[in-house]
Amino acid sequence: MAAGLGFKDFTTGEVLTAADVDGYLMQGVWVFANAAARDAAVTSPQEGNFAYLKDTNVTTYYTGSAWANLDTTGMTNPMTTTGDTIYSSSGSTPARLGIGSTGQVLTVAGGVPTWAAPAGGGKVLQVIQDTQVGLVQTTSTSFQATGLSVSITPSSATSKVLVLGSISISKTAGANGTSVKLQIKRGATAIMDMGAQSAFTNSSSSNDVGFSAICFLDSPSTTSATTYAIEFASSVSGQTVYVNNYGPADTVVSSIVVMEIGA
Numbered sequence: 001m002a003a004g005l006g007f008k009d010f011t012t013g014e015v016l017t018a019a020d021v022d023g024y025l026m027q028g029v030w031v032f033a034n035a036a037a038r039d040a041a042v043t044s045p046q047e048g049n050f051a052y053l054k055d056t057n058v059t060t061y062y063t064g065s066a067w068a069n070l071d072t073t074g075m076t077n078p079m080t081t082t083g084d085t086i087y088s089s090s091g092s093t094p095a096r097l098g099i100g101s102t103g104q105v106l107t108v109a110g111g112v113p114t115w116a117a118p119a120g121g122g123k124v125l126q127v128i129q130d131t132q133v134g135l136v137q138t139t140s141t142s143f144q145a146t147g148l149s150v151s152i153t154p155s156s157a158t159s160k161v162l163v164l165g166s167i168s169i170s171k172t173a174g175a176n177g178t179s180v181k182l183q184i185k186r187g188a189t190a191i192m193d194m195g196a197q198s199a200f201t202n203s204s205s206s207n208d209v210g211f212s213a214i215c216f217l218d219s220p221s222t223t224s225a226t227t228y229a230i231e232f233a234s235s236v237s238g239q240t241v242y243v244n245n246y247g248p249a250d251t252v253v254s255s256i257v258v259m260e261i262g263a
Helices: 018-025 035-041
Strands: 029-032 050-053 058-062 067-069 085-090 093-097 105-109 112-116 124-132 136-138 144-152 160-171 180-186 189-193 207-218 226-234 241-243 254-261
Touching: 029 035, 035 050, 035 067, 085 112, 093 112, 124 144, 136 144, 136 226, 144 160, 144 254, 160 180, 160 226, 180 207, 189 207, 226 241, 226 254
Parallel strands: 029 050
Antiparallel strands: 050 058, 058 067, 085 093, 105 112, 124 254, 136 241, 144 226, 160 207, 160 241, 160 254, 180 189, 180 226
């Protein structure tokens, strides 16, 4: 059997040779009763030859070294629902991954794709704010309420709580060393103390200092309602310090913001 010669457009009057017959006309799909009949008839198969076997209803082709079955079945579609996806579960075996739920992400578990809830690490889960507008003042060196207080209920005991504060502070004329002390409390526990440096100007004059920022990342380790508050005090007993003592009444706003951060 000659090797296939591809395609040829014969012209009128051209002589059809034996090589033409073997190389062009004999290159279709041959039909045999079975593989034994094919092998008996085609003793020198060439790469690209095709033969159909009636006993098994299989089309075979010659690879250049052996006969192989031609896969004519295609892939069986395993999908059943809109949104399904196909993946290879074992070798080239197609498998169905059903559509996931809203908000889920595609990940890998055990070497195959699967749907899962997104990781919560670093994600802001909730935000709560409180503001204070009215004037608050004290001459005490013990911490007093500023009016800034919020309650938050963490959704997980592994969550952290970020506390942010922006407080308008000032001090009255008096001792040079007077400053405003600020702290953050969780419930009855002080968790962050800024010391006596806020509004310190080393001046005996009355000073409207402006806003002081306070920030702390807490790990409350609870899912119970938890209160965070910002308190203030004078660094010198008898010397007055203020929150929101600037400009026309009710125009200065101090605030506290707490955020639950997923672990």
